[in-house]
Amino acid sequence: MLYRHRYLLTACPLLLLFLLASYLIWPTLEASLSGLSTIQLGVLASLVAGLFTAVGALPIFFIRKLSKTLEDSLMGFGAGVMLAATAFELILPAMDQAESLYNHAGITLLMLATGIGLGGGLLYLLHNKIPHEHFISGQDSPARAHKIKRVWLFIFAIALHNLPEGLAVGAGFGGDNLAAGVALAIGIGLQNMPEGLVVAIALLSLGYSKATAFGVTLLTGLVQPLGGLIGAILVSMVDLMLPLVLAFAAGAMLFVISHEIIPESHREDNKSKATAGVLLGFTVMLGIDILLD
Numbered sequence: 001m002l003y004r005h006r007y008l009l010t011a012c013p014l015l016l017l018f019l020l021a022s023y024l025i026w027p028t029l030e031a032s033l034s035g036l037s038t039i040q041l042g043v044l045a046s047l048v049a050g051l052f053t054a055v056g057a058l059p060i061f062f063i064r065k066l067s068k069t070l071e072d073s074l075m076g077f078g079a080g081v082m083l084a085a086t087a088f089e090l091i092l093p094a095m096d097q098a099e100s101l102y103n104h105a106g107i108t109l110l111m112l113a114t115g116i117g118l119g120g121g122l123l124y125l126l127h128n129k130i131p132h133e134h135f136i137s138g139q140d141s142p143a144r145a146h147k148i149k150r151v152w153l154f155i156f157a158i159a160l161h162n163l164p165e166g167l168a169v170g171a172g173f174g175g176d177n178l179a180a181g182v183a184l185a186i187g188i189g190l191q192n193m194p195e196g197l198v199v200a201i202a203l204l205s206l207g208y209s210k211a212t213a214f215g216v217t218l219l220t221g222l223v224q225p226l227g228g229l230i231g232a233i234l235v236s237m238v239d240l241m242l243p244l245v246l247a248f249a250a251g252a253m254l255f256v257i258s259h260e261i262i263p264e265s266h267r268e269d270n271k272s273k274a275t276a277g278v279l280l281g282f283t284v285m286l287g288i289d290i291l292l293d
Helices: 006-033 038-061 068-102 105-129 143-147 150-171 178-205 210-221 224-237 239-265 271-292
Strands: none
Touching (some): 006 178, 006 271, 038 224, 068 105, 068 150, 068 239, 068 271, 105 239, 150 178, 150 210, 150 224, 150 239, 178 210, 178 271, 224 239, 239 271
């Protein structure tokens, strides 16, 4: 039992150290970032978060496969982080902004519901139109997918994950809430690490070299700064639309969590492990939010 769960004995202390380090360096980091514009913050933070995808892929130079239990636990962890980030750094700030701007419960609800619906709807359309392949469950794409090299199907899939995540990071810096934006970027970066490892391992299993698998994973992470730029521009343009943009990013994130990450982690006999990962990820993101607030 100890052997099977040895990764938990390593991961938990590392997560605690990460939370402590975030708390200790936050005053210095806040002073360094306070002079940057919303667009600069959005692009920089989403770039750093995207690079964490490649950081997560580094273990492929030492291992070639993951146990199914660990893989599903990591995916669950990522889902938990994203759920908490969506709730605390997007939905709640959107609600506060809408209530402050409009002072009307009905308008607040309408704006948030509209934004969430539009965000989720856009991702639904993209998933139906863009050929891609899930890392675990296989192709989920139009019929022409068989004409595309399989590596590109993986690239399209991870791009569909990373674009709304980058959008969320960029939008998270709206409303002059630096701590919320940084917390969201850290959370997305944490989620990107296990995702990057799973993607790289999947590419290795298809026969690609370690260098190719790492390079592809790195490139897919660089989609996030594009989303970050779009999100930062949108929240910088019209203050009255800030709640809608935040809710839009939340809707896109919720679609990815529900449509992609959780279904891929809940397979075989690992549902309980994946759920434990969700709980841990949610708690870690909660800790980040509390420490940086």
